[in-house]
Amino acid sequence: MCADHVFPRHSRVDPPVVVSGDGPWLFDANGKKYLDGCGGAAVSCLGHSAKPVLDAVKLQLDKIAYAHTSFFTSEPAERLADKLVEYAPDNMERVYFVSGGSEATESAIKLARQYFLEIGQPQRRHIIARKQSYHGNTLGALSAGGNMWRKAQFEPLMVPSMVHIDACHYWRFAEPGESEFDYGQRVANQLEEMILKLGEDSVAAFIAEPIVGATMGAVLPAEGYYDRIQEICHKYGVLLIMDEVMVGCGRTGTFFASDHYNIKPDMICIAKGIAAGIQPLAAMICSGEIYAAIKEGSGFFQHGHTYLAHPAACAAGLAVIEEIESKQLLVRVNELGAKLEAGLHKAFGQHPHVGDIRGKGLFWGLELVKDRQTKVPFEPSLNIARRAKKIAFTEGLMIYPMGGTIDGKSGDHILLAPPFIYEDEHVHLLIERLTTTLERVFEEQAAA
Incomplete structure (x- = not known):
């Protein structure tokens, strides 16, 4: 339809x-329709025809589309900040608005460093993160990531x-006979060990x-894990940053996923669902203490992007x-999430190649394995996750699969993050098409 000058994600894929x-459906130029089972990348929480949001953007465009924040603030930015602080x-x-998740986590990392400079602790320079984490693709965020x-x-x-401790994944990494609580404490204590080492x-x-x-695919923390993490951070004066880029804004049934575990962080990063994909938007939310250090010190956060707090x-x-x-979509997320959970367990709870089903709200992961009993993964060369995505797409279903679930090389999972506006029929259809997808994947594998 046009000259081919777009730099694509993958040069050997022709999307x-x-x-x-329309709602949870997307349509291509050939008229084929696709059920969105993943929100793109857990972004399109309101589906693809959210008229009230579209109308709000159009109304704002008629007033003022853009004004640089070195000159102006705007009513939408002020009102949205107030609303986020309420939650x-x-x-x-305080809320710092940027354009994407990588910018949000980059902002948090840089603010953490400047905060300690402002309060006279310039020796604090290390950021600790976890293996198999993902915090974005800019160099600072990528450095913090553990994939x-x-x-x-x-x-x-x-x-x-930037250094890393082990991920917290009880089903995959616990020692034989180890309770979930004991495992969580053991892994959390690695944070204290790393702090003392550094x-x-x-x-x-x-x-x-x-x-x-x-x-890792919707992996929940072990019981008591974040209680211990917070104790350690408080003991050593370490800031706690929660990256909720993918799981925030209602995705797991509470506005912030941290609420499930009584986490009281110093900073929270959100993106993806905050603007439902209708505009690029993300935010870093910080404590009053951190903001006061900047305000009463230099007065200037030495950071910034062109599209900070974009009015539209x-x-x-x-x-x-x-x-x-x-x-009342948070209620709806929990109701639909319970139905999705039940449907996934009914369809795949005893599947020989589905090792674990985990998640919350409308955020679910299925870990695919060669052997359910031993948890042995498929060989990475088989590209099970990539094949699942391709086959699902031919079935008219969008899913978010990933390889390297275990260590960046081995392991496969499928991530599901459907729009909040699903109806029961869409849940049933998602499971039906996912069942067909996995049947085809493993039939092809067995025949190879």
């Missing part, structure tokens, strides 16, 4: 042209002051996803929250 959307833990007071496959070719550019006054922050998203994007974010509230 169809999308032309329209955030009590200590959260080695994503980082390997950029290793010479990685920030050396120097107890040299660590600025610990960053983690409350529920691990893309790189903030108008979209405000309208998304209004939709969530007016339509």
Whole structure:
């Protein structure tokens, strides 16, 4: 339909042209329809025809589309910040609006460093994160991430002051006979061990996803894990950053996924669902204490992006929250999530190649294995996750699969993050098409 000058994600993949959307459906130029089972990348929480949000953006465009934040603030930004602070833990007071998840986590990392400079602790330079985490693709965020496959070719550019402890994944990594609580404490205690190794006054922050998203597939923390993490952070004066880029904004049934575990972080990063994909928007929310250190110190956060607090994007974010509230979508997420959970367990609970089913709300992962009993993964060369995505797409279903679930190389999972506006029929159809997809994947594998 046009000259081929777009730089695609993958040069050997020729995707169809999308032309329209309606609720949980997307339509390509050939008229084929696809059920969105993953929100793209857990983004399109309101589906693809959220008229109130679209109207709010159009109305804002008629007023003012863009004004640089070195000159102006805007009504949508101020109102959205107020609304996010209402939902955030009590200590959260300020919101820094950016355009995507990588920018949000980059902002948090840099603010952590500047905070300690402002309060006279310049020796605090280390950021601790976890293996198999993902925090974004800018160099600082990528350095914080713990997925080695994503980082390997950029290793010479990685920030050396960022280090990693083990991920928390009880089903996959617990020792034989180890209780979930004991496992969680053992893994959490690695944070204290790393702090002492680096120097107890040299660590600025610990960053983690409350529920691990893309790189492990909706992995929940072990019982008591975050209670211990918070104890350690408080003991050593380490800031706690929660990366809720994928799981925030209602995805797991509470506005912030941290709420499930009584986490009181110093900073929270959100993106994806905050503007439902209708505008690029993300945010870093910080405590009043952190903001006061900047305000009463230099007065200037030495960081910034051109599209900070973009008025049209903030108008979209405000309208998304209004939709969530007016339509009681958090309640709906929990109701649909329970039905999706039951359906997944009924369809795949005894499947020989589905080792684990985990998640919350409308955020679910299925870990695919060669042997269910031993948890042995498929060989990475088989590209099970990639094949599942391709076959599902031919079946008219969008899913979010990933390889390297275990260590960046081995392991496969499928991530499901459907729009909040699903009806029961869509849940049933998702499971039906996913069942057909996995049947085809494993039939092809057996025949190979």
